[in-house]
Amino acid sequence: MSATRIGLLGYGNVGAAVHRLLDGGAAAIERVTGGPVQVAAALVRDPGRHPAAPGGLLTTDFARLRDDASISVVAEVMGGIEPTRAHVLALLRSGKSVVSANKQLLARHGEELFDAAEEHGVQLRFEASVCAAIPVVKVLRESMIVSGVHRIDGIVNGTTNFILSRMVQTGAAYADALAEAQALGYAEADPTEDVTGADAAAKIAILASIAFHTRVRLEEVEHAGIDRLDLSDVEHAAELGYATKLIASAIQSGSAVVARVHPCLVARDHPLAAVEGAFNAVMLRGESIREVILEGPGAGGEETATAVIGDLLAVIGTRGTGFLQHDGYFRGLDRLPVRELESPFYLRFDVEDEPGVLAQVAQALAERGASVAQVVQRSAGGVHIVILTHRAREGAVRDAAAAVGALGFSRSEPVVLPVLERGA
Numbered sequence: 001m002s003a004t005r006i007g008l009l010g011y012g013n014v015g016a017a018v019h020r021l022l023d024g025g026a027a028a029i030e031r032v033t034g035g036p037v038q039v040a041a042a043l044v045r046d047p048g049r050h051p052a053a054p055g056g057l058l059t060t061d062f063a064r065l066r067d068d069a070s071i072s073v074v075a076e077v078m079g080g081i082e083p084t085r086a087h088v089l090a091l092l093r094s095g096k097s098v099v100s101a102n103k104q105l106l107a108r109h110g111e112e113l114f115d116a117a118e119e120h121g122v123q124l125r126f127e128a129s130v131c132a133a134i135p136v137v138k139v140l141r142e143s144m145i146v147s148g149v150h151r152i153d154g155i156v157n158g159t160t161n162f163i164l165s166r167m168v169q170t171g172a173a174y175a176d177a178l179a180e181a182q183a184l185g186y187a188e189a190d191p192t193e194d195v196t197g198a199d200a201a202a203k204i205a206i207l208a209s210i211a212f213h214t215r216v217r218l219e220e221v222e223h224a225g226i227d228r229l230d231l232s233d234v235e236h237a238a239e240l241g242y243a244t245k246l247i248a249s250a251i252q253s254g255s256a257v258v259a260r261v262h263p264c265l266v267a268r269d270h271p272l273a274a275v276e277g278a279f280n281a282v283m284l285r286g287e288s289i290r291e292v293i294l295e296g297p298g299a300g301g302e303e304t305a306t307a308v309i310g311d312l313l314a315v316i317g318t319r320g321t322g323f324l325q326h327d328g329y330f331r332g333l334d335r336l337p338v339r340e341l342e343s344p345f346y347l348r349f350d351v352e353d354e355p356g357v358l359a360q361v362a363q364a365l366a367e368r369g370a371s372v373a374q375v376v377q378r379s380a381g382g383v384h385i386v387i388l389t390h391r392a393r394e395g396a397v398r399d400a401a402a403a404v405g406a407l408g409f410s411r412s413e414p415v416v417l418p419v420l421e422r423g424a
């Protein structure tokens with residue numbers, strides 16, 4: 001099958017990552033879509049800024065992409081409103097599908113762009129425009145059509161979530177936490193869009209529009225940011241048992257909708273309260289689905305590129321037989337032995353109350369490369385020795401437990417449970 005040729009508008013953080021991941025994932029892409037994908041051209045302002053780009057790939061001439069009939073799909077990863085809007089319109093009108101990562105463009109000019117896509121029988125997809133790697137657009141547009149989603153609450157701006165997390169963790173004032181976010185590259189030199197809630201407003205306008213099947217315009221979204229939030233409020237909230245988060249909400253009640261962005265107190269047992277640092281999360285509520293939560297990285301070149309590629313492949317993969325229909329999709333893979341998996345472990349030994357037992361248990365673990373992180377001993381007829389190990393190989397821990405279980409002081413078979421770690 002001949003290669004599907006795609007174009008890129010922009011070759012910056014996201015654009016270059018799209019190219020890299022498309023090349024790195026070539027085999028998987030061919031399995032899924034049934035054919036190869038090739039980046040034919042990428043539009044930039046200054047090719048000299050990208051010495052590592054393959055020769056002949058970069059161009060400053062938009063017409064080279066627009067007029068190349070062999071390019072059927074283009075990813076818009078250049079940002080801004082103009083000339084981006086004009087370029088996207090021209091591409092749609094020339095019969096090319098477009099994938100965009102640009103929330104402001106979609107939130108401000110979505111109507112015009114979708115009309116053009118419809119008129120010319122092509123697709124306009126925009127997964128990367130909201131929460132980067134989290135596939136919330138696809139879920140809302142394709143998976144939840146009849147699920148009656150009536151409320152969305154999300155942490156959709158990683159910069160502000162990072163700042164709020166640092167204020168709580170270190171007692172830093174807003175300005176100091178912002179400076180730290182800038183130093184770490186989580187906040188732009190000009191953070192206005194993020195800290196005033198404007199970035200989150202564009203994202204919730206997009207999500208509300210697709211969730212409720214109505215056009216929610218950016219100017220309708222009332223927004224307040226964290227730039228006026230006082231550390232004392234964050235601290236008082238914490239004392240009262242609440243996290244302070246910048247929440248973007250969209251609500252449908254009967255035939256009325258509203259979308260807004262505002263700092264909120266979130267009860268500690270609410271899933272959004274546990275979303276820390278630069279992560280994003282979106283909670284969808286609906287009659288049939290009750291609650292669905294999606295969480296993950298909401299920014300980053302490579303993270304965003306995965307969503308752009310998901311959209312590109314959705315356009316390409318649904319042209320013919322569709323995903324998973326391709327014969328070569330399923331491949332033979334080896335199986336990973338469970339005994340080789342690593343995590344911390346919880347162990348419980350039910351033993352006779354004799355001296356030296358704990359030392360023998362610790363020794364059995366140590367001999368097999370597993371070390372003890374915590375020990376609790378409880379009387380329960382005999383004695384329960386409960387051990388939490390550091391990360392260890394499952395096989396080693398199970399062998400150690402079996403060895404202890406075979407010793408005379410053991411009253412029953414030891415209990416071995418893996419500990420599920422965040423970020424493992």
Ligand SMILES: NC(=O)c1ccc[n+]([C@@H]2O[C@H](COP(=O)([O-])OP(=O)(O)OC[C@H]3O[C@@H](n4cnc5c(N)ncnc54)[C@H](OP(=O)(O)O)[C@@H]3O)[C@@H](O)[C@H]2O)c1
Nearest residue numbers: 010011012013014044045046077078079101102299300304
């Ligand atoms: N980075 C993220 O974490 C992230 C997350 C979610 C969404 N996004 C969105 O993804 C898009 C791209 O972001 P990015 O971080 O990759 O930006 P970036 O690093 O600044 O890259 C922008 C690219 O577009 C090109 N470009 C910009 N204006 C142009 C113009 N008028 N004509 C021709 N080329 C132009 C630039 O060319 P030069 O190289 O010559 O300057 C550059 O290659 C934006 O819409 C952004 O909001 C980014």
